[in-house]
Amino acid sequence: MISPRARLTDADVRRLVKAEDEEERAAAAHKLCRAMDRNELDPMEREAAQKIMRVLAADAAELVRRALAVTLKSSDLLPRDVAQKLARDVDTIALPIIGFSPAFTDEDLIEVLRVGDATRQTAVAGRPFVSRDLGEIIAIEGVEDAVRTLAANDNADLSERAMSVSIDRFPQGDVVTALAYRKVLPVAVTERLIGLASEAVREHLVSRHALSADTAIRLATGARERATVDLIDQASATQDLADFVAQLNARKVLTASLLLRALARGVMPLFEYGISELSGVAHSRAWLMIHDAGPLGLKAIYDRAGLPPRLFPAFRAGVDTWREMITEDADLDRDHFQQRMLERFLTQRPHAGREDTAYLLDKLDYGPAEDILVGAANAA
Template sequence: MTAVRARLTEFDIRRLIKASDDDDRAAAAHKLCRSMERVDLTAEDREAAQKILRLLAEDAAELVRRALAVTLKSSDLLPRDVARKLAMDVDSIALPIIGSSPVFSDEDLIEIVRAGSIARQAAVAARPSVPRDVAEVIAAEAGEAAVRTLASNDNADLSERAMGRAIDRFGSAPEVVAALAYRQVLPLGITERLVALASEAVREHLVSRHAVAPETAIRLATYARERATVDLIDEAPAGADLATFVAQLNARKALTASLLLRALARGKMALFEHGVAELASTPHSRAWLMVHDAGPLGLKAIYDRAGLPPRLFQAFRAGVDTWRQLTAEGGDLSGETFRERMLERFLTQRPNAPRDDVAYLMERLDQAPQGPVRIQAANAA
């Protein structure tokens, strides 16, 4: 049997050398490589075979080099120097080797990632096994497609630090977030971060599959919905039917105290008025009179009738007072400058509410940019 295999190999070598047509030589190279892979080679035979493989890697014909790369992409027979050479070839030759060859060291793979080709970075990320050090470099330096591929690869040794780096860089990319969320194992800290970024379907998967407190998921999901609602109000035309809008919110149980407080802190008085009118089952005209009653009782009466939390009344009171002060000073009430001034003053009112409740409000309100410009604007106001 060995003699038959030896003759076959010798015949294919002669065919490879003599053939002038690229297709014939590629076919001979493929058959030769398969023959080498299938037989048990002695140390001497292995050394001879690897010399032949080095010659094939130098062949001028791309088809011959591709035959070598595809046939022996998963073989440890391929010398490391040949694998490195093929990894620098054109994509049709390099990608099979990069994606499968077991002869690369971690340093080789990191070098490939840092060379900057997105396709080759993704090929490293999709390997049957991705060592931790290699995964760290992909998460920190590779392009989005490679990071998404890495996150999808449960055979990649992804540390919590690497996952966190991927979220830092691509937390706004839904496909990366989903790929991380569907990994078999996730640290608690990563799960908590993903819950805040994921779509509703992915969030449900995280809560059911991983160790995340349901109240955390509910809080973050509610925050995302409320922020989107206020953003929608910001973009709505002046003639938008707020009465219908808040009625729809109420029907979906989304007309919450934190939403109304955020809207009020952003200067959206009309939304607050229509919101309390809806919750109190009171005409908007009557709610308007009670909200803007100069006395101490009107706002409290409509607030209580709306069923809003008593412990937060002073915060709403501070919001209404702030809005009234700014409108009395005049100026454009519709622009971003007004909303920033409104939020800045509201947050400095220090409403008389329990510390835990104030902390809750600060967390739930939109985070306004901080810095010297904002502080100067507030002082000028």
Template sequence: MTAHRARLTEIDIRRLIKATDDDERASAAHKLCRSIDRVHLDEADREAAQKIIRVLANDAAELVRRALAVTLKSSDLLPRDVARQLAADIDSIALPVIGSSPAFSDEDLMEIVRAGSSVRQVAIAARPSVSRDVSEVLGGLGCEQAVRTLASNDNADISETTLGTVIDRFGNTPEIVAALAYRQVLPLEITERLVALAGEAVREHLISRHAVAPETAILLSGYARERATVDLIDQAGASADLETFMAQLNARKALTASLLLRALARGRMSLFEYGIAELAATPHSRAWLMVHDAGPLGLKAIYDRAGLPPRLFQAFRAGVDTWRQLSAEGADTSGESFRERMLERFMTQRPNAPRDDLAYLMERLDQPAQPAGRTLAA
């Protein structure tokens, strides 16, 4: 400790000892704690400082103990036994220390959570870092506000099991569902459960923030009925492996004639090709030949093999023919402008498509073009 700091500390110690007024002693305690926390201490000085801290922690005046708690709440100078002592004090003294002090062990923090004070649980949930073990106890025993705070704390290490526990306990609480959804990292299974519980705005965030794993996009289509703000056809554009994506759709019984017709009408030829290949249990290369190069009967043959509804074949035929015509005219089939032209021309043919699909396509005509990053190669 430097000579200047030592003299300053000695003056403040004398002031603290001589002061009879609580306010004056609290002010002296604050200054003393700030002084010793800012200076480098050798081992002997550190021991002396901690003796002073223990004296302050036992002061009869609430203001003095609060000055200690607030000033040294984040300091590594605060001994563990003093931190535990302050944590057992009244809230105005305990909460600053509980919420910040590095002196506590995980066992200390879990003990505080189990004691049941909601405000203290919230303070722990908001700490600069929360370990996985502490998060587990909070998730299982914490009050609603503490769990919401924990879910909002991206510096909290929350296991998938604990996230599941939180959803089990508070899945009907929109604020907690939203807090979980806005975490930086979420396991796939948790994302899927949240999609089922969240409102539209939160669902949209889940899709955009988490780059939408195909499984999540597939699940979303069921809740959105393929017409929600977040569109499964658009989300397919994020998949680098359409063959796997289609297989996953099919496994979940989401690879429907409706989905393929909507994709085709919007110029998503690759999605259509891989989709019909999956349904027909045919390699994509063979499906491509039957759709494009096998004469007038090729499309009908693979369409029937895929088990798609006979009544919709002419609508699919119109989609494939429209795509071919535009391609023959030299249109760039990978651009968003092509999607718009494809959809416009398809709709002018009055295709014999289900009413819901036509309504969906009309809505897409009215929407602005998607950013370039959301396109899917034809």
């Protein structure tokens, strides 16, 4: 093996090609490539190393070329012309390079995609990083296996257009499922997938990703829908809570029941924005009246919001419970915060309706839910 500061020269090339047995040459190639990749090379050594790689890439023995491809598949030492040559070789040599080498430009990879078979297209789609432009080409031109691999690759920078094209081309099966399990999805794509996915995947979508208010309401109230959505969970997931709440109000589902359930589950931001929307008071002022205006502030803005007087004791109990939890259990994670909040609220026997109590008991029985945003820190 080459020592850390040994120079790579033409003598190294001669020693490598001297062996007649291809297995011996492959072993020597592997050791030499590994040494070149691990050591810091000065410009002269780097030039000599790349000369050796060109010799290896032209070796008649597949084992030697494979040793080069596998050992240096992720190395930035491999020159672009060598990577291009290896990408045109047999699959055992080409696929590691196509799938990992940083030597390629997007133009190189698009060429591989367009002239390669399904296996090579899939290797391109599964690379450690796929640019937005390349992702769109794969979505438009790739075979189904390549598009599925792209959809499942969270390191691929997928545009909404690429996702939509993928759904248009393969509206059933593994592509839809792979897209559904991506970490981040645009709202419009999520809603398209809900209409196509299996019931299990649909449930995953509505629990993991934000929906528009219209879709959330439809899924929450539509008896014929296979999947239902909890509006409180969706309000917690949305990035623009003020707009979401305004849409709920426009659809006449921003009710006292919804706000009480949100409050009892510790989702204070939904309660705050809901009170703000119903009362016509700016959120900042509504927040002050709920939290910092003394015992009469909550009652004043509650009445202004037009909420039922008979339910005020339950709302009062919810706000008081939330404050106690913030004071006592500031270090609890959000799941346990919600669980404790529900337990404490329900033991106070608030004057909630039977349906609301049943809903809260069901949430308590279900246990901590990973994706519910308690929002305590934001409201504090």
